[in-house]
Amino acid sequence: MAKVLVIADIKRGEVKRSTAELLAKARSIGAETAVVAIGNNLEALIPGLVSAGSESQYVADDLGLELFSAAPYASCIVDAANQFGADQIWFASTESGKAVAPRVAARLGVACATDITDVTSTGDNIEITRPAIANKVIQRVKINSEKLVAVVRAGAFEMTAEGAGGSEKVIRLAAPPADLGAVVKELIADASGDIDLGDAAIVVSVGRGVKDQKGIDLVKALADDLGAGFGTSRAMVDSGLMGHNKQVGQTGKIVAPKLYIAVGISGAIQHLSGMTGSQVIVAVNNDPEAPIFNVADYGIVGDLFEVVPILRQQIKNIKK
DSSP states (O other), X not given: OOEEEEEOOEETTEEOHHHHHHHHHHHHTTOEEEEEEEESSOGGGHHHHHHXXXXXXXXXXXXXXXXXXXXXXXHXXXXXXXXXXXXXXXXXXXXXXXXXXXXXXHHHTOXXXXXXXXXXXXTTEEEEEEEETTTTEEEEEEESSSSEEEEEOTTSSOOOOSOOOOOOOEEEOOOOOOOTTSOOOOOOOOTTOOOOTTTOSEEEEEOGGGOSHHHHHHXXXXXXXXXXXXXXXXXXXXXXXXXXXXXBSTTSBOOOOSEEEEESOOOOHHHHXXXXXXXXXXXXXXXXXXXXXXXXXXXXXXXXXHHHHHHHHHHHHHHO
């Protein structure tokens, strides 16, 4: 039986959905599961890690680990992997996961694969699936290593119904020495209060079609009506109208919500590679030939300044 070690994605004292998705996939392939939780004041999170499907919980709980630092986090994960005897170590596709995964692989002397969408094991053979060249091709890659460290693309694995259940077996990890080469003083988070794009069930994104701040505000109101995450295309970031933390695409965030609404986005391949994993895609654009319509499940050809108010009114009517 394969042993899969999942790295818990913890932000603001909360375990993110991606952790349960990875554990559900590991259980579906018949693997023995364990999870690593790293941070400070983690005791209250342990029951959730158990119910998500972990059979063992490796916990590194220390004040010195409250702020993310790649080297100490990697040390904790390597310690857990060795104790558990992990065959595969899975990270969610987050900034911290992408920073730590190669460090862990290097220390263990095993293969590292990023942006994967599936993994299969047959005996000692491991094969991963990943998109490449901005989603133009799908690669199937045989791993020439008995073990694997993998970063999993957002939304690649489905989360099972709550209550999948695991078993509580908590193993305490000793806090590693501080990283004297790089000292993290503080983390500055997005103060807007917007929903994190990686966690949002609905994402509304804007492109150059909104023209200016007035257009952005119009579409942002639609996102607020839906309780949605608010994203954007690279063109809007390059123009200075939106921050990079809102960018969806190959050089931004990969999202896979239940519903993705693209407003005024033409559909450059760079953007499409970040959102085509969405379950349902709705596009609003005044150009009937816009590439976004090639991937959209529903398309509205029209002026967004006329369409968005109509959508908002219909949403209000449904809520009533």
